[in-house]
Amino acid sequence: MPALIARVRRWYRRLLDGDARAGRDTLVVLLALTVVLGLLPIVLPYSWPPSALVLPLVVGGLVLPRGRLLVLVCAALAGSVLGAVMQDPVGVRLGVTVVLAATGATVLVANRFRHRLGLRGTQGDSMLLELAEHTRTLARLPDRLLDWHFDSALAPAGGASFSGDFLLCAHRPEDDLLELLLVDVSGKGSRAAARSTHLSGAFAMLLGRVPPEAFLPAANDHLVRMGWEDHFATAVHLALRPATGEYRLFNAGHPQPVQYQRADDAWELSGPGGPALGLLPGAPYPGTTGRLAHGDSLLLFSDGLVEVPGRDLDEGVVRLLAAAEPEVRTPRTQQELTRGAAERLVRTVARNVSDDRTLVLVRRVGTPG
Numbered sequence: 567m568p569a570l571i572a573r574v575r576r577w578y579r580r581l582l583d584g585d586a587r588a589g590r591d592t593l594v595v596l597l598a599l600t601v602v603l604g605l606l607p608i609v610l611p612y613s614w615p616p617s618a619l620v621l622p623l624v625v626g627g628l629v630l631p632r633g634r635l636l637v638l639v640c641a642a643l644a645g646s647v648l649g650a651v652m653q654d655p656v657g658v659r660l661g662v663t664v665v666l667a668a669t670g671a672t673v674l675v676a677n678r679f680r681h682r683l684g685l686r687g688t689q690g691d692s693m694l695l696e697l698a699e700h701t702r703t704l705a706r707l708p709d710r711l712l713d714w715h716f717d718s719a720l721a722p723a724g725g726a727s728f729s730g731d732f733l734l735c736a737h738r739p740e741d742d743l744l745e746l747l748l749v750d751v752s753g754k755g756s757r758a759a760a761r762s763t764h765l766s767g768a769f770a771m772l773l774g775r776v777p778p779e780a781f782l783p784a785a786n787d788h789l790v791r792m793g794w795e796d797h798f799a800t801a802v803h804l805a806l807r808p809a810t811g812e813y814r815l816f817n818a819g820h821p822q823p824v825q826y827q828r829a830d831d832a833w834e835l836s837g838p839g840g841p842a843l844g845l846l847p848g849a850p851y852p853g854t855t856g857r858l859a860h861g862d863s864l865l866l867f868s869d870g871l872v873e874v875p876g877r878d879l880d881e882g883v884v885r886l887l888a889a890a891e892p893e894v895r896t897p898r899t900q901q902e903l904t905r906g907a908a909e910r911l912v913r914t915v916a917r918n919v920s921d922d923r924t925l926v927l928v929r930r931v932g933t934p935g
Contacts, residue, residue, distance in 0.1 A: 593634045596622045597641055604645025608652055616662045619646055620669050627673030639670035704770050705733035708744070713860070713931050714808055719908035721916075721923040723870070730758030731868045731924040732766045736774030746804040747773055747781075748926060750820065750868045752797050758922075761797060765789075778805035782816050782840065782851035789844030798844040802866055804928070811858040811930055816851050818843045821869050821879070824887060826894045828861030833887050860932030863894040870921030871912065882915075889914045894929065 600622045607616040619642045626638040646663040707716035722729035734747040751758045800820040806813040817839025825834045837854035872882030893907045908925045
């Protein structure tokens with residue numbers, strides 16, 4: 567038995583790798599299964615369902631190339647029609663043939679995209695899961711950094727695993743530099759997933775490897791070269807020096823980050839930046855400077871968190887700051903702070919919103935002075 571299982575696994579791996587012989591063997595097996603499932607309702611009309619012919623179609627749609635799948639679909643339809651001619655109205659009925667035809671059309675359409683990518687079985691699903699996990703790894707914020715607490719939440723539209731928003735982090739302790747990048751690709755959820763995945767990989771190669779003031783110009787040049795018609799991205803780039811709390815912010819058409827100053831108990835908007843990425847070749851992206859004192863906080867967020875159709879964007883920002891005040895006003899030690907504040911704020915401010923929502927909360931722990 568172990569030897570048989572090992573042979574089946576080797577055959578399945580060959581099939582997923584596109585081995586021609588394994589593909590022919592699979593088609594023969596599925597055709598034989600189709601013949602059996604087509605004859606059983608004729609021989610046993612009251613105990614075997616004719617709808618079982620759907621099974622080889624579903625399996626074939628996952629593992630067969632388009633041409634061989636078409637052969638299998640035709641064989642299943644022929645078996646259903648033959649049963650209808652021989653047994654109707656006792657056995658196989660016209661409705662089953664219609665369902666089989668619809669199922670065949672569906673698997674052929676789905677198979678077209680898999681065939682173009684060269685994917686078989688669940689390879690595509692595995693690749694997407696790996697990409698989603700890789701993107702989450704790139705967004706991982708420091709767990710422990712003296713006097714600092716970082717928290718983030720990303721809620722894709724419709725609860726999908728992919729989002730048009732993504733977050734990147736690069737920490738260089740030797741240079742006393744922590745860089746955070748929040749990007750919002752035009753589109754929502756899975757519709758923006760491909761562009762978001764591409765940009766997260768490309769931007770991750772740049773972040774931390776070029777000077778902070780050169781990052782957004784380089785990112786803009788990359789999008790311009792891509793030539794995406796009617797597509798763009800907004801971004802905000804934070805370059806923070808944890809030892810002193812000094813930072814620089816670079817903005818590309820993104821909602822302005824907001825700093826809470828505990829000494830004055832007041833919020834302050836950062837300065838404006840440049841245009842969205844991908845719209846204007848050679849666009850400048852001037853930076854604004856600031857400093858986070860002990861007890862201060864900085865909020866970075868995407869427009870999905872504060873934007874309400876038909877209403878002013880400032881209203882959404884005011885609503886977000888009102889919800890964030892209890893979190894940032896309360897003085898806490900590093901030990902008392904736990905992750906989850908960003909998620910609570912997203913649920914409070916934009917719980918049922920059909921847009922991607924992202925919030926990053928940067929806090930310098932302690933009290934002023």
